Amino acid sequence: MEILDEDKNLIEEKISEENVFDGVLLHVQRDTVKLPNGNEATREWVRHPGASSVLPILPNGDIVLVKQYRYPIGKVTLEVPAGKLDKNEDSLNCAMRELEEETGYTADKIKKITTIATTVGFSNELIHLYVAEDLSAGKFHPDDDEFINVVKMPFAEALKKIENGEIFDVKTIISILLYARKK
């Protein structure tokens, strides 16, 4: 999306940048920017390579989700299979790879739903959402030290779990709600 003329009054310009934290997983940058009023401000944000996720639909309409312990929130989540893009990896390839790694399924039909921004205030993470149909079961093989329980559930149950808050992960909610609108 290009920036419209009417919104040019909002733009910030980079003055300088600095890598302030280079971790194993996280890379944090602190930039100094010029605000629309000429003042300077600091922007600290997490550099992210982007990710893909995939909503797998079984022939009977059930969906496949994965349960994982998510350390930052200290909870087990119900999520669509997903993962970060490898270097130079295409988002479609990433979606198919993560589907197979985390659930064992491969898909004959896979389609982009949309792309979402999770945290526009402090990260550039984009997630490319896909939906997969015509699935074939296989053996799942998560990465070493990745612990996953695969679950199947009726589509209506997933919608109910969104409404009662049991499904609270953003990519999972949006994949299911957008697919529900298309059905």
Next chain:
Amino acid sequence: MEILDEDKNLIEEKISEENVFDGVLLHVQRDTVKLPNGNEATREWVRHPGASSVLPILPNGDIVLVKQYRYPIGKVTLEVPAGKLDKNEDSLNCAMRELEEETGYTADKIKKITTIATTVGFSNELIHLYVAEDLSAGKFHPDDDEFINVVKMPFAEALKKIENGEIFDVKTIISILLYARKK
């Protein structure tokens, strides 16, 4: 949500923690955890105070959104008014405060929609989503150095902008889609 017995095989236990970056905005922690198989792993994640957002519905059914330049992604976004919880602030109070600060509107009727987790892999950010009705217009007064354009749009147009990718911010998509299901 409690962790079910069947998912106890997924749990990671903290061995140690370290603050690795304390910025103006971002606070990053690196913890060492024990995995279910006994191995050790590193978890780097952003500590976040949580946030509230609010979907304002005008008497004619139009909604109020804000446009902002979001530096990490280099784009102007269409978003529901939102902001971080102040220290010890209640999420409802935060939603009402941000609504007034960013749009000038106050609401006689405000209701929780749900709570979402934006980035379960690298942050503990939770956003509490609200919907506001019975609005009264007032003068908006964003924070110093906060630049915002307020826009009104028909609900159907917002749905279309979700489907064509012009609205791509997660809290905004979920607020609109869940409200559409209740209508």
